[in-house]
Amino acid sequence: MTDDTDDADGGDTCRHLEYRTEAGERAFETARAYCTVVDAFVQPMRADVCNARYGLDPERDCEWYE
Amino acid sequence: MSATGYESYLAGDPVVVTAALTGGVHGKEANPAIPESPAEIAEQAAACEAAGASVLHLHARRPNGERSFDTARFQAVNDAVREATDDVILQNSTGGTGAPLEVRRNSLRTDPAPEMASLDMGPLNRYDRLTSENTRHTIDELAREMDERGIVPELEVFNNGHLNETFRLVEAGLVSEAPYVNLIFGGGTLTPPDPRNLLNLVDQLPEGSPWNVLGFGPHQLPLTTMAVLLGGHVRVGLEDNVYYRSGEPAESNAQLVERTVRVAEELGRPVATTAEAREILGLS
Numbered sequence: 545m546t547d548d549t550d551d552a553d554g555g556d557t558c559r560h561l562e563y564r565t566e567a568g569e570r571a572f573e574t575a576r577a578y579c580t581v582v583d584a585f586v587q588p589m590r591a592d593v594c595n596a597r598y599g600l601d602p603e604r605d606c607e608w609y610e
Numbered sequence: 611m612s613a614t615g616y617e618s619y620l621a622g623d624p625v626v627v628t629a630a631l632t633g634g635v636h637g638k639e640a641n642p643a644i645p646e647s648p649a650e651i652a653e654q655a656a657a658c659e660a661a662g663a664s665v666l667h668l669h670a671r672r673p674n675g676e677r678s679f680d681t682a683r684f685q686a687v688n689d690a691v692r693e694a695t696d697d698v699i700l701q702n703s704t705g706g707t708g709a710p711l712e713v714r715r716n717s718l719r720t721d722p723a724p725e726m727a728s729l730d731m732g733p734l735n736r737y738d739r740l741t742s743e744n745t746r747h748t749i750d751e752l753a754r755e756m757d758e759r760g761i762v763p764e765l766e767v768f769n770n771g772h773l774n775e776t777f778r779l780v781e782a783g784l785v786s787e788a789p790y791v792n793l794i795f796g797g798g799t800l801t802p803p804d805p806r807n808l809l810n811l812v813d814q815l816p817e818g819s820p821w822n823v824l825g826f827g828p829h830q831l832p833l834t835t836m837a838v839l840l841g842g843h844v845r846v847g848l849e850d851n852v853y854y855r856s857g858e859p860a861e862s863n864a865q866l867v868e869r870t871v872r873v874a875e876e877l878g879r880p881v882a883t884t885a886e887a888r889e890i891l892g893l894s
Binding site: 563570572574575576577584585586587588589590591592593595597598599600604605606607 | 634635636637638639640671673674675676677707708709710713737738739740
């Protein structure tokens with residue numbers, strides 16, 4: 545379908561980022577961004593920070609980064 | 611007679627219902643009913659059309675639910691929605707916190723172009739370290755491209771300062787003299803959700819501008835109801851509110867549309883057909 549060329553500027557992903565299909569009582573068909581700092585699935589918008597898309601940087605732009 | 615006041619309510623003018631189906635901020639982690647794939651979005655689009663929505667506000671996502679600004683993904687959403695619906699107005703989003711202008715243009719470049727697109731009117735803070743910048747340069751560039759492609763903008767007024775920017779765009783000739791304005795209420799640097807603030811904003815609109823109300827979360831129902839009484843139009847959906855009532859997640863976008871339609875009709879305003887919506891919103 546597409547290779548999402550709009551995120552071609554992505555850099556290093558966050559070291560706290562994992563992709564999981566389940567955690568606790570939550571389960572999804574497709575693996576989703578999961579933050580190991582707050583132990584929660586990440587909002588789709590925040591996943592752009594996790595993946596360092598569009599010049600975003602986890603250390604600078606994430607309020608949970610440790 | 612005023613087209614944007616109580617007289618409009620008394621006249622029983624039709625109310626345009628917009629359904630904001632998915633958004634790009636939260637997803638199934640917030641409410642499993644939020645549609646993310648083109649097929650899911652199309653299915654809920656059809657249900658919302660059947661319930662009375664004539665405008666569908668659309669975002670695109672990757673298979674894992676994350677935001678996408680890729681034209682091909684917007685194309686897939688647009689195609690699926692058109693296939694599943696009879697006659698609705700597609701309104702692609704150009705919003706994108708943290709995303710550059712270059713990718714935010716992509717939703718305007720589907721074939722055919724959407725009839726409408728959203729146009730954020732200025733900065734918005736909702737997070738500690740992320741902001742929606744929306745510089746004047748970005749706004750003007752998006753407005754120009756919409757104009758070139760025959761796309762009617764919906765001006766997203768996050769707070770009353772953005773009405774200054776609305777008049778700036780009108781005076782610059784980048785939008786029509788009576789543009790369609792969406793008044794947005796919520797947290798951060800959005801307009802504080804309060805009926806008095808809605809009354810004040812309506813008084814400050816460009817003369818003749820049709821207008822819409824978007825209230826986040828618990829403010830969706832009361833402020834859209836107030837819009838019905840003041841001759842405005844309404845936007846509901848899971849992008850803006852994932853609950854039907856406090857503590858009870860909404861089952862679907864259509865559930866929220868159905869409630870809004872019931873409210874409008876009980877109050878004496880019929881829900882606009884798509885043809886009426888096109889006339890109200892200045893679409894060809």
